[in-house]
Amino acid sequence: MSPQLTVKLQPGTAAPDFTLPDAAGQKVALADYRGKNVIVYFYPQAATPGCTTEACDFRDNLASLQGSGYEVLGVSPDGPEALAHFTGDFALTFPLLADEDHAVALAYGAWGEKLVNGEVTEGIVRSTVVLDPGGKVTLAQYQVKAQGHVAALKAELGV
Numbered sequence: 001m002s003p004q005l006t007v008k009l010q011p012g013t014a015a016p017d018f019t020l021p022d023a024a025g026q027k028v029a030l031a032d033y034r035g036k037n038v039i040v041y042f043y044p045q046a047a048t049p050g051c052t053t054e055a056c057d058f059r060d061n062l063a064s065l066q067g068s069g070y071e072v073l074g075v076s077p078d079g080p081e082a083l084a085h086f087t088g089d090f091a092l093t094f095p096l097l098a099d100e101d102h103a104v105a106l107a108y109g110a111w112g113e114k115l116v117n118g119e120v121t122e123g124i125v126r127s128t129v130v131l132d133p134g135g136k137v138t139l140a141q142y143q144v145k146a147q148g149h150v151a152a153l154k155a156e157l158g159v
Helices: 049-067 080-089 103-107 149-157
Strands: 019-021 027-029 037-042 070-076 096-098 111-116 119-124 127-131 137-142
Touching: 019 096, 037 049, 049 070, 049 149, 080 096, 127 149, 137 149
Parallel strands: 037 070, 070 096
Antiparallel strands: 019 027, 037 127, 111 119, 127 137
């Protein structure tokens, strides 16, 4: 495995900027969220069971997160068309972003080796990075579980 794949973001460091297409193909830049707290979560594949659980948990908790000053961005290697289906099928109300070449996941330490069905593969490691209004990392969690993650995150953020 490349050493690049294991670099995790640490609290206090500046988050890498990015611009990615959303489900409609419109460009969304992290810089658009300056001045706000942002939760950037990385998930392996739209419409799979764990990713659906996690996305629906973020959807169901979005009002309380936003009420506490947090915006949510979901990032996966899916293309905009797959994200559009996922958004529509599950009434997701926050931006999902297409990182098809996984460059953003790599920059955030959310790309690496993982065990899937007993086999070691390379891909998105389910991760969540929380940024302050200035774009600095306040919390970075890697290899999180889809089930219960949003509740645990809210507890940690005091939401």
